Amino acid sequence: xxxxxxxxxxxxxxxxxxxxxxxxxxxxxxxxxxxxxxxxxxxxxxxxxxxxxxxxxxxxxxxxxxxxxxxxxxxxxxxxxxxxxxxxxxxxxxxxxxxxxxxxxxxxxxxxxxxxxxxxxxxxxxxxxxxxxxxxxxxxxxxxxxxxxxxxxxxxxxxxxxxxxxxxxxxxxxxxxxxxxxxxxxxxxxxxxxxxxxxxxxxxxxxxxxxxxxxxxxxxxxxxxxxxxxxxxxxxxxxxxxxxxxxxxxxxxxxxxxxxxxxxxxxxxxxxxxxxxxxxxxxxxxxxxxxxxxxxxxxxxxxxxxxxxxxxxxxxxxxxxxxxxxxxxxxxxxxxxxxxxxxxxxxxxxxxxxxxxxxxxxxxxxxxxxxxxxxxxxxxxxxxxxxxxxxxxxxxxxxxxxxxxxxxxxxxxxxxxxxxxxxxxxxx
Amino acid sequence: xxxxxxxxxxxxxxxxxxxxxxxxxxxxxxxxxxxxxxxxxxxxxxxxxxxxxxxxxxxxxxxxxxxxxxxxxxxxxxxxxxxxxxxxxxxxxxxxxxxxxxxxxxxxxxxxxxxxxxxxxxxxxxxxxxxxxxxxxxxxxxxxxxxxxxxxxxxxxxxxxxxxxxxxxxxxxxxxxxxxxxxxxxxxxxxxxxxxxxxxxxxxxxxxxxxxxxxxxxxxxxxxxxxxxxx
Numbered sequence: 171x172x173x174x175x176x177x178x179x180x181x182x183x184x185x186x187x188x189x190x191x192x193x194x195x196x197x198x199x200x201x202x203x204x205x206x207x208x209x210x211x212x213x214x215x216x217x218x219x220x221x222x223x224x225x226x227x228x229x230x231x232x233x234x235x236x237x238x239x240x241x242x243x244x245x246x247x248x249x250x251x252x253x254x255x256x257x258x259x260x261x262x263x264x265x266x267x268x269x270x271x272x273x274x275x276x277x278x279x280x281x282x283x284x285x286x287x288x289x290x291x292x293x294x295x296x297x298x299x300x301x302x303x304x305x306x307x308x309x310x311x312x313x314x315x316x317x318x319x320x321x322x323x324x325x326x327x328x329x330x331x332x333x334x335x336x337x338x339x340x341x342x343x344x345x346x347x348x349x350x351x352x353x354x355x356x357x358x359x360x361x362x363x364x365x366x367x368x369x370x371x372x373x374x375x376x377x378x379x380x381x382x383x384x385x386x387x388x389x390x391x392x393x394x395x396x397x398x399x400x401x402x403x404x405x406x407x408x409x410x411x412x413x414x415x416x417x418x419x420x421x422x423x424x425x426x427x428x429x430x431x432x433x434x435x436x437x438x439x440x441x442x443x444x445x446x447x448x449x450x451x452x453x454x455x456x457x458x459x460x461x462x463x464x465x466x467x468x469x470x471x472x473x474x475x476x477x478x479x480x481x482x483x484x485x486x487x488x489x490x491x492x493x494x495x496x497x498x499x500x501x502x503x504x505x506x507x508x509x510x511x512x513x514x515x516x517x518x519x520x521x522x523x524x525x526x527x528x529x530x531x532x533x534x535x536x537x538x539x540x541x542x543x544x545x546x547x548x549x550x551x552x553x554x555x556x557x558x559x560x561x562x563x564x565x566x567x568x569x570x571x572x573x574x575x576x577x578x579x580x581x582x583x584x585x586x587x588x589x590x591x592x593x594x595x596x597x598x
Numbered sequence: 599x600x601x602x603x604x605x606x607x608x609x610x611x612x613x614x615x616x617x618x619x620x621x622x623x624x625x626x627x628x629x630x631x632x633x634x635x636x637x638x639x640x641x642x643x644x645x646x647x648x649x650x651x652x653x654x655x656x657x658x659x660x661x662x663x664x665x666x667x668x669x670x671x672x673x674x675x676x677x678x679x680x681x682x683x684x685x686x687x688x689x690x691x692x693x694x695x696x697x698x699x700x701x702x703x704x705x706x707x708x709x710x711x712x713x714x715x716x717x718x719x720x721x722x723x724x725x726x727x728x729x730x731x732x733x734x735x736x737x738x739x740x741x742x743x744x745x746x747x748x749x750x751x752x753x754x755x756x757x758x759x760x761x762x763x764x765x766x767x768x769x770x771x772x773x774x775x776x777x778x779x780x781x782x783x784x785x786x787x788x789x790x791x792x793x794x795x796x797x798x799x800x801x802x803x804x805x806x807x808x809x810x811x812x813x814x815x816x817x818x819x820x821x822x823x824x825x826x827x828x829x
Contacts, residue, residue, distance in 0.1 A: 175719050178716075178719075179716070179717065182716035182717070186705075186716075189704050189705060189709075190704055192704065193703065193704035497699055498702055498703070501696070501700065501701070501702055501713075502702065502713070502717075504659075504694040504696070505689070505694075505713040505714045505717060505769060506685070506688065506689025506690075506713070506714050506716075506717030506718045506721070507689075507717050508682060508685040508686070508689075508717075509681070509685070510682075511717065590681075
């Protein structure tokens with residue numbers, strides 16, 4: 171009975187708080203917006219941070235070592251796996267064959283890059299790519315239509331390339347030399363699309379895959395990045411040439427036994443015939459996070475400041491409204507509301523605003539991720555996806571609610587003391 | 599009548615004995631005041647501004663605490679109760695009508711009239727003795743005070759001053775409080791409306807069995823009351 175009574179009273183107060191807030195909705199909407207903005211910044215930052223990391227990690231889930239010409243390990247990883255940034259030097263084909271023959275090595279995926287098609291990177295590789303490459307922890311690649319390449323001048327395209335450019339199996343495409351602003355068409359040697367890959371949410375979606383021999387074939391009549399003047403080999407004649415490449419850009423290596431990774435890494439690094447880097451993807455990514463860490467901290471600080479500003483706005487808006495609401499609160503007091511009911515009323519208002527802002531922020535964030543995800547994947551190789559909040563995000567949401575509730579206690583207690591001293595009316 | 603003699607004597611609705619009150623650092627505005635308001639009695643309080651009418655109402659409503667003397671409401675020692683107990687006693691037993699702007703603007707007339715039942719279980723119980731729901735009680739009271747169904751869902755701020763005061767009266771009367779305190783409720787009404795409002799209020803408070811403490815500077819209304827106190 172006593173519990174029923176308390177519950178009834180609570181319900182009446184919640185209703186009153188809602189009705190009162192609705193009555194002042196235009197003022198309060200601005201407060202709601204500022205809390206929504208705080209939520210978008212804090213949760214958005216966390217989501218981008220978390221999902222960017224996991225999408226990077228997942229994109230090279232099964233690879234134990236990435237090998238390339240000696241240089242920066244971060245640059246090698248970004249270029250070899252995410253097709254971001256400029257090319258490092260090539261590594262020799264012989265070195266690749268030597269590593270592939272090592273008994274510790276289970277599989278290798280050679281990668282040859284530098285060409286593009288309408289802004290999408292073209293990657294020369296071999297059949298191992300379709301067998302051993304892993305994304306999203308342990309998913310192998312799958313074809314949504316067609317087959318893998320078998321011959322030169324056959325191409326397999328990623329799902330996004332196919333979707334954006336409207337490609338299907340049987341279509342003919344021309345590749346361009348280079349991947350920047352200025353490219354030159356390999357106009358005399360068209361490729362045929364023989365397969366389309368299923369979506370992976372990784373850089374694979376926006377790449378075009380051809381055989382290493384195809385890469386060699388379109389470059390036999392080129393030297394130093396430009397066609398050789400007066401020397402033109404037709405697409406049919408090129409088959410008479412030795413199309414075994416002399417170099418590749420990078421090599422993904424999977425081991426028989428992961429514990430051997432340091433041994434193999436040392437052997438490759440110590441190779442006397444060629445200066446090579448062998449990079450463990452996890453280590454390189456950790457270095458990358460280390461570089462980005464300070465930026466993350468700066469962004470977090472700004473987001474926190476915005477949140478505090480938003481909550482201070484919440485508190486001060488409710489405080490400022492108290493002056494006009496003295497009459498209303500006095501009437502409630504005269505009809506039997508205790509001072510603690512007035513505290514509840516104002517605390518509820520703060521809670522509603524915080525929760526409302528939170529929901530609005532999450533809604534906007536969801537729509538934004540949904541709308542911007544393709545762009546982010548395209549431009550930055552970051553795969554964002556809609557998902558339930560993570561533990562860290564719940565903690566952030568809980569923190570905002572807690573801080574919002576605490577700050578709304580400031581006007582609540584101001585109203586408490588006001589209603590004690592005002593009695594039943596400011597005029598009395 | 600005979601059985602009443604055997605039962606305990608009915609306590610007065612309000613009794614003040616030797617009450618003195620002064621605002622901080624000023625002379626006592628009420629000095630050694632004793633008075634009794636019996637159940638159902640209608641008292642008219644008049645006097646010039648600043649004579650302590652509002653202070654007296656504040657004391658009776660338990661908003662102010664006297665420096666000396668004791669105030670009892672329905673036999674309970676109101677002036678010596680703790681704040682929360684006093685709030686409860688006030689919510690259960692007192693109806694209050696202000697000079698004007700009585701209504702919570704964002705609530706409809708019916709919701710305004712229901713407020714005491716939302717805060718006080720006693721008021722709600724008493725309303726449910728006569729009506730199936732508290733809302734039905736509010737609607738009945740509003741109808742009796744000439745606030746028809748066409749006004750029930752309207753924003754309270756859209757009502758005329760006279761209508762607002764009648765909704766305030768319905769709110770003060772719902773759940774049969776012992777005591778109705780009206781602080782110059784007719785000052786915003788013209789004299790014809792004043793008298794009409796007062797008569798409605800008197801009739802309904804008699805119906806509810808409530809005593810009425812009515813403060814006004816308009817002495818012409820005094821004839822409608824059982825007794826007059828001049829401060």
